[in-house]
């Protein structure tokens with residue numbers, strides 16, 4: 180007898196990864212298994228693009244997964260566990276968290292969650308219980324805060340021209356964004372614009388994938404973008420390329436600022452940026468003469484201690500020339516504020532009786548190890564995040580996670596550097612196994628992705644785990660009965676958006692502001708509707724006007740002498756932060772962690788291409804393989820992050836060398852602002 184096997188089916192889904200694209204996908208499924216993932220050509224923005232790592236998602240989906248709850252049997256960090264039932268796991272979690280709440284109060288528990296999924300329901304799930312139980316809240320600043328502070332200072336809201344408007348531009352500048360790696364769908368629009376004759380210019384300290392595709396690459400030293408931008412403004416003002424009527428009508432530009440900028444010549448900026456005055460002058464002229472320059476500002480420049488100041492200075496350029504008012508002109512940093520969503524049904528802020536303390540996620544190591552943390556953190560509930568890889572100052576993070584008096588629960592899809600330190604691991608579903616709504620930070624569609632595959636093993640989604648824990652802890656609020664489907668329905672209803680049934684067939688809703696709004700033709704989201712050249716930082720040391728602000732590791736004299744090289748860890752092609760770092764095939768494709776170092780620096784140290792080197796600073800040391808290349812500049816070395824701890828002989832990963840110093844004006848992590856020395860092993 181032959182059994183009939185139904186043919187594979189094709190479904191629409193949405194990529195849940197923390198990436199500005201939020202790509203619409205077509206997923207092919209055969210008998211409960213993922214066969215293939217490709218881009219959906221019908222989506223108006225992503226138009227069928229897809230990155231390599233998501234096209235290979237089956238490697239993660241059907242690779243080694245966490246299948247059941249796991250209880251630690253070895254030492255913390257050793258990675259030895261035994262399977263347990265959900266009943267046993269939930270019982271243990273309820274007992275331990277219950278004890279901590281009774282003894283030291285809810286604030287002794289910290290839910291730590293961030294970028295694993297961008298789904299509105301699953302990503303924000305832990306907050307409802309945090310609010311109800313009075314757990315410590317998390318300042319979720321690790322990615323966006325520094326950049327947002329810089330953009331907010333001038334423009335005031337995270338919207339801008341749709342990237343598809345690039346087709347009307349004659350000059351595209353990708354500044355501090357490695358879009359060919361971090362936002363592939365953007366490159367589709369860049370390609371179309373170039374077909375129409377636009378030039379592509381990339382501003383980045385090293386020749387990354389995007390710079391290699393550009394007509395021109397300008398490579399300032401990291402952390403010096405404000406110097407470059409203000410010198411460009413000096414040139415444009417001196418050469419009559421500023422738009423005076425625009426400045427008067429739409430900005431706070433004034434005479435003291437004009438006098439200040441007058442002193443910021445290309446010669447002044449040359450020393451700071453490492454660029455020649457001619458390069459700076461030519462760039463200013465190219466920008467000032469362009470008919471409709473489209474500036475896409477990325478997060479890269481914000482991962483510096485002076486990042487907010489730099490990003491604000493760069494955002495001043497289209498205001499100086501009035502490029503905002505041209506079709507195809509203006510600047511885009513992020514699109515998130517276009518989505519007017521009411522997410523209260525998920526977050527449940529009204530369940531919070533007394534506001535609990537807010538802890539800085541970028542300083543987890545210190546929070547866990549400093550005896551001043553009061554009350555001490557006794558319970559850690561990690562979900563959709565991997566702080567033992569993604570957080571700065573990993574030695575401290577590891578020391579904290581090793582504490583015997585800390586009870587750590589990790590809700591995960593796969594074994595990670597953080598999960599290895601858990602007392603209890605809970606199996607999580609992937610985005611193909613649960614439903615969710617997705618907004619985007621790079622385009623303007625709200626999208627729905629349905630559950631398409633059965634949960635792997637006993638995996639459960641975030642909202643189900645949080646609700647179950649809340650109920651076990653005795654919270655009887657109705658909100659803890661609402662599942663994903665109900666929350667999606669409520670979110671749409673509370674946001675006055677059409678019910679899912681009415682648009683499920685297409686899969687997306689445009690939330691794009693009008694052209695006039697995207698170009699701030701009726702004013703910016705700042706006092707008097709003006710773009711603010713005066714950033715108005717609420718911080719005593721930050722410069723009052725756009726300027727270079729020398730506060731980076733390079734500017735600390737003692738450090739600069741001991742550790743002579745700048746060190747960055749910008750995103751890599753085949754992984755997304757630490758997601759996919761554990762996939763064996765991905766590790767093989769990438770090879771061991773490499774240190775890009777300029778031939779000049781290599782020669783001075785006797786370093787040979789392909790040989791192991793020791794990279795060290797005041798926080799620690801790591802062994803990497805030298806990649807001697809002119810793709811970086813003298814004085815700058817880097818590793819395209821991230822890797823798992825077990826890929827380094829030191830059994831700790833790259834962020835062991837990243838400092839966790841607080842960043843002005845409102846926190847964040849300066850991942851690309853570190854100093855190191857490099858030696859042959």
Ligand SMILES: Nc1nc2c(c(=O)[nH]1)N[C@H]1C(S)=C(S)[C@@H](COP(=O)(O)OP(=O)(O)OC[C@H]3O[C@@H](n4cnc5c(=O)[nH]c(N)nc54)[C@H](O)[C@@H]3O)O[C@H]1N2
Nearest residue numbers: 355356357361401402477478479480749750754755756851
């Ligand atoms: N493949 C892949 N895609 C990703 C990610 C990933 O890890 N891998 N991560 C995702 C996430 S969470 C985010 S937030 C986005 C971030 O994506 P982007 O906005 O592209 O930001 P970064 O990747 O941090 O940095 C981009 C570039 O900034 C450069 N840079 C560093 N310092 C400076 C500086 O001082 N000035 C200038 N001009 N450039 C500088 C780096 O060299 C890098 O090439 O990407 C997302 N997409």
Ligand SMILES: Nc1nc2c(c(=O)[nH]1)N[C@H]1C(S)=C(S)[C@@H](COP(=O)(O)OP(=O)(O)OC[C@H]3O[C@@H](n4cnc5c(=O)[nH]c(N)nc54)[C@H](O)[C@@H]3O)O[C@H]1N2
Nearest residue numbers: 293294295296322563564565569590607748756757758850
């Ligand atoms: N050196 C260096 N470090 C960086 C950066 C850098 O550029 N350089 N970039 C920083 C940036 S921009 C960011 S945003 C952070 C991100 O850092 P994290 O928020 O820690 O994100 P990931 O490292 O991707 O880890 C996410 C984890 O969530 C899991 N996961 C995925 N979906 C789900 C789900 O639905 N439920 C549950 N429970 N788990 C899920 C994945 O398996 C993965 O292990 O990293 C930062 N770290």
Ligand SMILES: [Mo]
Nearest residue numbers: 197294322323
């Ligand atoms: Mo991020």
